[in-house]
Amino acid sequence: MIEKKKLTLKDIAKELGISVSTASRALKEHPDISKDTIRAVKEYAEAHHYVPNFLAVNFRKSRTFNIGLIVPELVHHFFSTVISGAIDEAKKCGYNVLVSQSNDLLKDEIVACRTMLASSVDGLLISISNETQEGEHLSEFLSEGKPVVQFDKITDSLDTPKVTVDDFEGAYQAVNQLISQGYRKIAHLRGRNKVKNANERFEGYRRALTDNNVEISDSWVKSCVAISEKEGYDFAKELMESANPPDAFFCITDLVALGVINYLKNSGYKIPNQIGVMGFSNWKLAEVVSPGLSSVDQHGYEMGIKSMKLLIELIQNHDLENHDEIQLKTKLIVRESSLRNQD
């Protein structure tokens, strides 16, 4: 294996009988340098495949063109979609993306942040874990002058720009659609009480009910913790076996809705004519499951692009004072699970 040692500015300066700084400037076409030397240097560099040592450049400029991205879970349709958008946008701007996951554990999130900080990312894009309340580990970034942008799962206890989806409105529209189909006893399998998205969706659900004078009952609201298929299944069972069973389920996310569907199918309930089901997030599974699951699309790819674009702007303007909040609109996707036959 021939390990060719890399060509440096010094080498080309020596070879051309000029100084290192001239070579350096020539390469970036500094106006002070004559056309001739610029051409000479560029030609030599080209011919010998000169590649600047980015470790040195970055050290010198103390920036890396690397951006940290932390999500709760990687194997997750929504988050991987966001990541995809974020990476594509970053690439366009010449940035790389360091990806990490918190597994929805505060502990892991803190570790991920520290590693990112240590490896000197220029900024951070994060969707916080369900356990995260305060954000001391995030403010470390700010105090080092590195911008942070929160997206989707955010905390208001940290003053950073945020990119979210209008969870309230999304939930409101979703529940309205259920009501429009004649469902009147609508259960909600919600997320944790302290998680903002979960609260927004819950509020949207409540508002849709009150705006339409539809019965409200706390007994129809259940809190998911793991946000799993199993929880959906178990809560559906519990509710359907209760004294006052609901006739529709609005679920915090599609996976939970899947559990509900599985329970209902196993128990012989007819979806949607007997019981309606509505998910949230519009994962791949929503279009694949039978019956097709109505859901609320969150435009993950676009969210990734918008968040990354915002972050890069902040990085380039050294702007730590920006506290913009971008809110994307959701899109209700109605499939069979909430669409009663017309008869």
Add this chain to the structure above:
Amino acid sequence: MIEKKKLTLKDIAKELGISVSTASRALKEHPDISKDTIRAVKEYAEAHHYVPNFLAVNFRKSRTFNIGLIVPELVHHFFSTVISGAIDEAKKCGYNVLVSQSNDLLKDEIVACRTMLASSVDGLLISISNETQEGEHLSEFLSEGKPVVQFDKITDSLDTPKVTVDDFEGAYQAVNQLISQGYRKIAHLRGRNKVKNANERFEGYRRALTDNNVEISDSWVKSCVAISEKEGYDFAKELMESANPPDAFFCITDLVALGVINYLKNSGYKIPNQIGVMGFSNWKLAEVVSPGLSSVDQHGYEMGIKSMKLLIELIQNHDLENHDEIQLKTKLIVRESSLRNQD
């Protein structure tokens, strides 16, 4: 915003009246340094939250503890699972992971490689695009002394260690299962001719047929290019409407199988009693679709861990001569779509 300038070794040396080099050595408990100074330096560093400037350290040592990871697609159950494993393993070893996607385009893959190389990753983990044949852009890594490990979608034209799944055996078992259920006219919706995994799976399919003396017909083999649901749907239609329709479909991946299932359901065929369907990869959708799709699990998470572990080993041993090939076993998951009723 108070931007506290970071504490450097020089600061702490000056403060403690020692030299920079002593401070440096004390921090890493160099045996030459007295217990006393070590303690003093460590205490001071601790108290003032000294954090080494990794840009400087990395520059000095010319390494970054960053590893590049390129996959064809991020929003993809299998690949995100691999990434998840790779990142978890990297984290354990103190490495960060730079993630990028090629969108199955050679052009994008080359760009991704260059950016990674420029940002000085210590090594590269890659699953190549469908378009990639030669790997000149990959050998650039090798010639800079940076190890490359290929996984899943690999090319043999590049001498690097490889981590794959036994596609041949996986396909063989899958088709065997179809045969065991009495299917005798088994179609195969395969991947591109030049893609190794696709060829291996095709060979497994062929071997299972010949080993069991089951009819073989080229007219039952179709090549997918986009590997999409639509292709599955269209090929299923084409084959079922042909003069000699098959009674089972073995598909290159679950998404294609989904298209097949959708066509068959729409057209009134009974799965599995009339027609059997077998996928590959065991995505989430396989357990969610109705009927449940039999598939071949590839242990993505484990593959991510194994590949990353291998790469880190190579990095740490400066080993560019290793050409190991690790092959993981697949696991056949039989669900309804290929399990004929016992009557």
Add this chain to the structure above:
DNA sequence: CTGTTAGCGCATTCAG
């Protein structure tokens, strides 16, 4: 238009 000088923060060799 170009060269000299200095230094980013740290690791390391060589002297003591």
Add this chain to the structure above:
DNA sequence: CTGAATGCGCTAACAG
């Protein structure tokens, strides 16, 4: 046991 000196590769202020 410790300090001084050197340099990694590049940029930029300063001086001609």
